[in-house]
Amino acid sequence: xxxxxxxxxxxxxxxxxxxxxxxxxxxxxxxxxxxxxxxxxxxxxxxxxxxxxxxxxxxxxxxxxxxxxxxxxxxxxxxxxxxxxxxxxxxxxxxxxxxxxxxxxxxxxxxxxxxxxxxxxxxxxxxxxxxxxxxxxxxxxxxxxxxxxxxxxxxxxxxxxxxxxxxxxxxxxxxxxxxxxxxxxxxxxxxxxxxxxxxxxxxxxxxxxxx
Amino acid sequence: xxxxxxxxxxxxxxxxxxxxxxxxxxxxxxxxxxxxxxxxxxxxxxxxxxxxxxxxxxxxxxxxxxxxxxxxxxxxxxxxxxxxxxxxxxxxxxxxxxxxxxxxxxxxxxxxxxxxxxxxxxxxxxxxxxxxxxxxxxxxxxxxxxxxxxxxxxxxxxxxxxxxxxxxxxxxxxxxxxxxxxxxxxxxxxxxxxxxxxxxxxxxxxxxxxx
Amino acid sequence: xxxxxxxxxxxxxxxxxxxxxxxxxxxxxxxxxxxxxxxxxxxxxxxxxxxxxxxxxxxxxxxxxxxxxxxxxxxxxxxxxxxxxxxxxxxxxxxxxxxxxxxxxxxxxxxxxxxxxxxxxxxxxxxxxxxxxxxxxxxxxxxxxxxxxxxxxxxxxxxxxxxxxxxxxxxxxxxxxxxxxxxxxxxxxxxxxxxxxxxxxxxxxxxxxxx
Amino acid sequence: xxxxxxxxxxxxxxxxxxxxxxxxxxxxxxxxxxxxxxxxxxxxxxxxxxxxxxxxxxxxxxxxxxxxxxxxxxxxxxxxxxxxxxxxxxxxxxxxxxxxxxxxxxxxxxxxxxxxxxxxxxxxxxxxxxxxxxxxxxxxxxxxxxxxxxxxxxxxxxxxxxxxxxxxxxxxxxxxxxxxxxxxxxxxxxxxxxxxxxxxxxxxxxxxxxx
DNA sequence: GCCTAATCGAGACGGTACGTCGAGTCTTAGT
DNA sequence: ACTAAGACTCGACGTACCGTCTCGATTAGGC
Numbered sequence: 001x002x003x004x005x006x007x008x009x010x011x012x013x014x015x016x017x018x019x020x021x022x023x024x025x026x027x028x029x030x031x032x033x034x035x036x037x038x039x040x041x042x043x044x045x046x047x048x049x050x051x052x053x054x055x056x057x058x059x060x061x062x063x064x065x066x067x068x069x070x071x072x073x074x075x076x077x078x079x080x081x082x083x084x085x086x087x088x089x090x091x092x093x094x095x096x097x098x099x100x101x102x103x104x105x106x107x108x109x110x111x112x113x114x115x116x117x118x119x120x121x122x123x124x125x126x127x128x129x130x131x132x133x134x135x136x137x138x139x140x141x142x143x144x145x146x147x148x149x150x151x152x153x154x155x156x157x158x159x160x161x162x163x164x165x166x167x168x169x170x171x172x173x174x175x176x177x178x179x180x181x182x183x184x185x186x187x188x189x190x191x192x193x194x195x196x197x198x199x200x201x202x203x204x205x206x207x208x209x210x211x
Numbered sequence: 212x213x214x215x216x217x218x219x220x221x222x223x224x225x226x227x228x229x230x231x232x233x234x235x236x237x238x239x240x241x242x243x244x245x246x247x248x249x250x251x252x253x254x255x256x257x258x259x260x261x262x263x264x265x266x267x268x269x270x271x272x273x274x275x276x277x278x279x280x281x282x283x284x285x286x287x288x289x290x291x292x293x294x295x296x297x298x299x300x301x302x303x304x305x306x307x308x309x310x311x312x313x314x315x316x317x318x319x320x321x322x323x324x325x326x327x328x329x330x331x332x333x334x335x336x337x338x339x340x341x342x343x344x345x346x347x348x349x350x351x352x353x354x355x356x357x358x359x360x361x362x363x364x365x366x367x368x369x370x371x372x373x374x375x376x377x378x379x380x381x382x383x384x385x386x387x388x389x390x391x392x393x394x395x396x397x398x399x400x401x402x403x404x405x406x407x408x409x410x411x412x413x414x415x416x417x418x419x420x421x422x
Numbered sequence: 423x424x425x426x427x428x429x430x431x432x433x434x435x436x437x438x439x440x441x442x443x444x445x446x447x448x449x450x451x452x453x454x455x456x457x458x459x460x461x462x463x464x465x466x467x468x469x470x471x472x473x474x475x476x477x478x479x480x481x482x483x484x485x486x487x488x489x490x491x492x493x494x495x496x497x498x499x500x501x502x503x504x505x506x507x508x509x510x511x512x513x514x515x516x517x518x519x520x521x522x523x524x525x526x527x528x529x530x531x532x533x534x535x536x537x538x539x540x541x542x543x544x545x546x547x548x549x550x551x552x553x554x555x556x557x558x559x560x561x562x563x564x565x566x567x568x569x570x571x572x573x574x575x576x577x578x579x580x581x582x583x584x585x586x587x588x589x590x591x592x593x594x595x596x597x598x599x600x601x602x603x604x605x606x607x608x609x610x611x612x613x614x615x616x617x618x619x620x621x622x623x624x625x626x627x628x629x630x631x632x633x
Numbered sequence: 634x635x636x637x638x639x640x641x642x643x644x645x646x647x648x649x650x651x652x653x654x655x656x657x658x659x660x661x662x663x664x665x666x667x668x669x670x671x672x673x674x675x676x677x678x679x680x681x682x683x684x685x686x687x688x689x690x691x692x693x694x695x696x697x698x699x700x701x702x703x704x705x706x707x708x709x710x711x712x713x714x715x716x717x718x719x720x721x722x723x724x725x726x727x728x729x730x731x732x733x734x735x736x737x738x739x740x741x742x743x744x745x746x747x748x749x750x751x752x753x754x755x756x757x758x759x760x761x762x763x764x765x766x767x768x769x770x771x772x773x774x775x776x777x778x779x780x781x782x783x784x785x786x787x788x789x790x791x792x793x794x795x796x797x798x799x800x801x802x803x804x805x806x807x808x809x810x811x812x813x814x815x816x817x818x819x820x821x822x823x824x825x826x827x828x829x830x831x832x833x834x835x836x837x838x839x840x841x842x843x844x
Numbered sequence: 845g846c847c848t849a850a851t852c853g854a855g856a857c858g859g860t861a862c863g864t865c866g867a868g869t870c871t872t873a874g875t
Numbered sequence: 876a877c878t879a880a881g882a883c884t885c886g887a888c889g890t891a892c893c894g895t896c897t898c899g900a901t902t903a904g905g906c
Contacts, residue, residue: 627838
């Protein structure tokens with residue numbers, strides 16, 4: 001998966017063309033956005049990137065693999081661009097509900113960003129059917145974000161805003177999963193109001209009821 | 212989509228061979244289970260069903276379409292077989308938590324049934340990337356089940372076990388979506404304990420806190 | 423081949439639809455003229471004739487068979503129309519060369535008639551590759567005409583204008599075959615001057631005539 | 634048509650696989666000989682040659698085109714093998730009749746050679762119906778042989794054995810066309826006696842020779 | 845002049861081959 | 876050594892027709 005360190009066969013060299021790699025990322029993301037994942041082909045990517053097919057096969061094992069790396073690359077760029085304030089932690093103002101709502105509103109914005117939509121849907125879909133892609137997608141892209149929620153929930157437990165016996169890994173699914181499903185499976189509209197509501201329903205479940 | 216009433220192109224006739232339709236459903240489901248969705252081909256289905264390719268193309272517009280109908284058919288059979296007790300309603304013993312937990316345990320069993328696993332994952336995945344399939348999958352397969360939850364939550368509202376201002380459509384996502392995501396995206400294990408926990412977390416959010 | 427008396431399977435009936443037969447002939451000839459023999463299909467003929475495919479398969483065994491009969495029918499019509507003067511004999515004015523030249527000029531005209539060109543080329547071609555069609559084409563269409571030449575040459579032998587030891591069957595090939603080949607295989611242009619020359623060469627040879 | 638210099642579409646390259654080309658020629662000729670032209674398919678040729686279909690479509694435009702080149706290749710081989718004595722000229726012993734008879738007997742042998750029969754009939758037939766094939770067949774295969782006759786007849790004119798006003802192009806048809814037609818259209822048997830007779834009739838005519 | 849069985853139109857069926865696309869591998873020049 | 880280019884084998888695509896097989900709906904002939 002990782003370009004630099006391993007790659008599938010074993011060409012293994014520092015003489016790799018950086019220019020080609022960038023061109024392939026750009027072509028892959030552009031094609032997925034324009035014609036969709038299934039109609040994006042390795043040949044198409046190669047042609048658009050002005051690159052030989054072998055150059056792709058040398059460094060990646062599949063279409064999904066190319067796209068995964070391209071998207072990872074895009075995400076890194078984006079989070080560098082977006083400034084570091086939401087990169088490594090969820091804010092802790094002491095008000096868990098407010099903090100979660102704020103972060104989820106940012107997530108809603110990002111889900112609606114057209115640059116991200118096509119490739120991430122594509123990868124999520126591929127991940128459903130191709131377990132390897134699924135795991136990489138999960139561990140590289142989703143897991144880091146989820147860990148931030150775990151930390152924030154733990155902090156809230158320490159602060160007495162969440163019951164001690166609550167499992168943070170399950171708790172966060174109460175707001176993450178509904179949002180993810182609506183987005184992935186078109187099961188409903190996505191809005192600030194919706195995510196706010198999710199937080200409210202979830203929190204009153206996990207907060208101590210004795211007031 | 213619907214075989215009987217219209218079909219995509221317009222050949223449309225009462226002279227359709229029921230035997231072929233059944234053979235195609237069986238072949239399609241078997242192949243998806245055996246080799247997975249991407250390696251399931253129309254040619255393969257036709258060959259296995261002992262049917263000409265044209266007979267498939269005459270009545271369905273794509274591999275996804277065939278599989279969708281095949282799975283729909285399978286589901287109908289299954290719910291007829293499984294007896295009608297959980298077919299049209301969620302039991303109402305007066306204890307919402309117990310009722311939800313019982314139904315979710317059944318769902319867990321069904322998700323692990325190998326007959327269902329391969330085709331439904333495949334369809335869900337296709338639905339992520341192909342909006343039309345997604346909507347059909349949603350409206351024909353998911354929606355009916357979700358409506359049962361809506362009804363049960365409404366009943367609980369009448370009984371005073373759920374707050375009046377809660378939106379049942381959102382409430383049900385608190386337990387349905389986490390389960391769906393773990394299953395679809397391998398984001399965690401699925402067990403009775405897990406679904407029981409989901410119900411507990413969710414309920415204490417939507418039940419009136421004032422005691 | 424012959425519709426009335428045998429037909430391939432054995433449907434055998436006087437209840438055959440004359441209207442359909444005519445429509446099939448017309449459609450077949452029209453299609454061959456319009457799109458050529460290879461792109462003429464049984465389905466196309468049936469559709470154009472407003473006839474079920476089975477009606478064709480019931481009475482004929484192949485595309486070539488349909489066309490053969492259609493063309494036979496057309497030829498009969500044509501010779502009825504053209505008056506009977508050249509139908510049953512080659513004129514015998516006592517001047518063999520003049521008589522042959524006259525008949526060949528008529529043949530040239532007929533070969534250039536667009537109604538005949540497409541189907542007869544098609545049948546001749548099919549006959550080259552399909553021996554059965556070749557024999558029927560030969561015996562039903564060509565042979566009768568060739569016999570007229572045999573008769574005329576025999577008369578010339580009696581009249582002392584052709585040597586007694588000449589085989590009329592071979593003699594006639596001296597003018598018939600060159601014309602046929604030019605027409606069928608595009609090996610040269612066809613004109614009155616050409617056929618006149620053929621007759622002269624055939625009658626008197628190409629060697630200097632000791633006079 | 635010509636393989637080396639251009640090819641129909643425009644892939645065009647020196648990187649063409651010679652091995653594949655040979656395998657395709659061999660497979661095509663073998664199949665035509667075994668199952669006949671109409672039952673010879675591009676898929677069949679590709680399979681037998683151990684070659685992808687695309688490799689055929691890349692370099693040739695049709696079944697007829699493949700066969701034409703294959704046969705051209707075979708002919709070149711054959712004339713190289715057969716020694717050069719009849720390759721570039723018809724012998725000139727001073728006796729035109731004897732020389733023509735000798736060459737025609739060789740032609741009769743060749744027409745009965747099973748290696749040649751199937752493909753050349755097939756091509757001739759295709760040429761009747763497909764003008765382009767017909768012209769190539771004519772110019773590449775027939776024309777060179779016919780020119781030899783033209784030269785020999787001209788020499789005979791110089792030697793005073795053929796009249797000065799005779800057109801050699803037409804003269805040669807007197808023996809070539811009858812033979813060709815009998816062979817192509819099954820209109821009669823082919824033998825040395827037959828071709829000898831044709832030469833006699835052609836040279837001296839069928840009319841009584843005033844002596 | 846009605847009855848009934850063969851023929852008719854229509855077109856779905858199991859097949860074969862078509863010509864195209866793309867996958868992944870391999871070869872050739874060029875840098 | 877890696878690259879761009881692209882030919883190669885292979886497998887699937889979706890389409891066109893083949894020849895066979897039902898389906899009602901005429902339709903012509905023997906009663």
